Each structure stands twice: as C-alpha cells, then as structure tokens.
Amino acid sequence: MEVQAKRRPAADYIERVQVDIMPNMCGILVDWLVEVAEEYKLVFDTLYLTVSYIDRFLSANSLNRQKLQLLGVSAMLIASKYEEISPPSVEDFCYITDNTYMKQELVKMERDILNILKFEMGNPTGKTFLRLFIRSGQEDKKYPALSLDFMRSYLAELSLLEYGCVRFLPSVVGASTVFVARLTLNPDSNPWSKKLQSVTGYRASLLT
Structure with a gap:
C-alpha cells in the first residue's frame, strides 16, 4: 500500500504545487498539531495520519497560507474519526484555534480533503x-x-x-x-x- 501513488504525497509539492506556503510553515503547523494531539490525548497514529493527509492534500491543491491551520485541524478531525474511539468534536477543533475558524469552515475543509484524497484515508505511516x-x-x-x-x-x-x-x-x-x-x-x-x-x-x- 505504501508505494501506491494515490496514497503517496509528491516529493516536491512545495516547489511544484504551492505558491504561498514554505517548508518552515508546514513544520510550524505540525509542531502545533503535536500539542493539539497531546491536549486531546490522541493516539500517535492519529497524528501521523494527520500529517499524511496534509502532505497528500498539498500535493494536489494549492493553498493560501492563511488556510494552513484550517487544513491542519480539519485533517486531524478526519484522522481522529478514523483512529479514535471517542474523537474530539468539530467544536473542540474550533476552540483549539481560539475560534479563528467557524464550524462551517472546518466542515467545508473536511469535505475538500476527502474529495481531493478520493476518500482513500487508510494508509500506512x-x-x-x-x-x-x-x-x-x-x-x-x-x-x-x-x-x-x-x-x-x-x-x-x-x-x-x-x-x-x-x-x-x-x-x-x-x-x-x-x-x-x-x-x-x-x-x-x-x-x-x-x-x-x-x-x-x-x-x-x-x-x-
């Protein structure tokens, strides 16, 4: 499964696809998501899947840097539903961003991620x-x-x-x-x- 193209991010997606996002921004986002995972006591697999979803999404879709945190929490929302017994709610993820994003924005981004990834959510990390x-x-x-x-x-x-x-x-x-x-x-x-x-x-x- 790990070598299937549909489950792999592009090795050069920042250079080839993104115009407003730099590598250090992704690092800052993931560092923050580690804290979110600790705050909600999420299993490690949820965090790893979250990063996989982010990389795969950014490999196929150019994103404004102002939406990067929204992508991160939405990806973690999906990963939580996949891995956790009792995943945090959409409202929990809005709260953790200091309500920077509305519930409707998270739900829309969740839908966009699922569509871009063609609902291929299970992949080894x-x-x-x-x-x-x-x-x-x-x-x-x-x-x-x-x-x-x-x-x-x-x-x-x-x-x-x-x-x-x-x-x-x-x-x-x-x-x-x-x-x-x-x-x-x-x-x-x-x-x-x-x-x-x-x-x-x-x-x-x-x-x-």
Whole structure:
C-alpha cells in the first residue's frame, strides 16, 4: 500500500504545487498539531495520519497560507474519526484555534480533503512500520528498553517536522528511526541485526 501513488504525497509539492506556503510553515503547523494531539490525548497514529493527509492534500491543491491551520485541524478531525474511539468534536477543533475558524469552515475543509484524497484515508505511516520493527528487535538486550522506546518515538516525531522526509517511504522512515536510535544509545555496537534487515527489507547501507 505504501508505494501506491494515490496514497503517496509528491516529493516536491512545495516547489511544484504551492505558491504561498514554505517548508518552515508546514513544520510550524505540525509542531502545533503535536500539542493539539497531546491536549486531546490522541493516539500517535492519529497524528501521523494527520500529517499524511496534509502532505497528500498539498500535493494536489494549492493553498493560501492563511488556510494552513484550517487544513491542519480539519485533517486531524478526519484522522481522529478514523483512529479514535471517542474523537474530539468539530467544536473542540474550533476552540483549539481560539475560534479563528467557524464550524462551517472546518466542515467545508473536511469535505475538500476527502474529495481531493478520493476518500482513500487508510494508509500506512512511519508509525505503522516503526511499531512492526520494534517488535522484531525486542530480542536484543544491548539497549535499555525504555530509553530506546523514547529515542525512537522522538526521532519519528522529528521526521514529521521535516519536509525533506516526505520523499521517503514510511517503511524507510520507520527503519531509519530504529537504526539511528540504536546507534545513538550504543555507538560501539552494530545497530543493525540480520533479523532487522530481513524484517525491514533494508540493508544498513541504505539507511545511512
């Protein structure tokens, strides 16, 4: 699924599609959305799907920078409905923007996102693969489990802020996160086992 064009953002959408949005603006938006996710205690998958929706929407539709926050909260509204048991309401997302946007504006943007993405809302993210790869590396006792978990999560969230990461497949991002976390915590040890290479399908040379 991750290689299907309909589920992938364009690697150069800011340069090719957008005329009023810069990469740093997307980073600021995602940083704020991390806080929104924490405020409403959303699962990590909701945040990752939100960023995926944003990137895919901006790959196909030019947007005024004044509407970027509206796109962000509307994308998170959709992702919440997809992932959460009790998602926040439209009113909650209006409130979190200090009522910058009206309910009708969020609902319209939600409709626009769904139409642009052709209702293809289920797609694997870096978090999907990270979760899978973590299970595969748990037999290795060279790394403190809690520290490794925090490091992987931190690196994975950093990738959401970086526009340059959009050109990589989610599985590459997930595998690279595991690789860098293990290397950081134990630089004197080989961070990539044969099992991880087999499960991920990536050699260490492709992740550095």
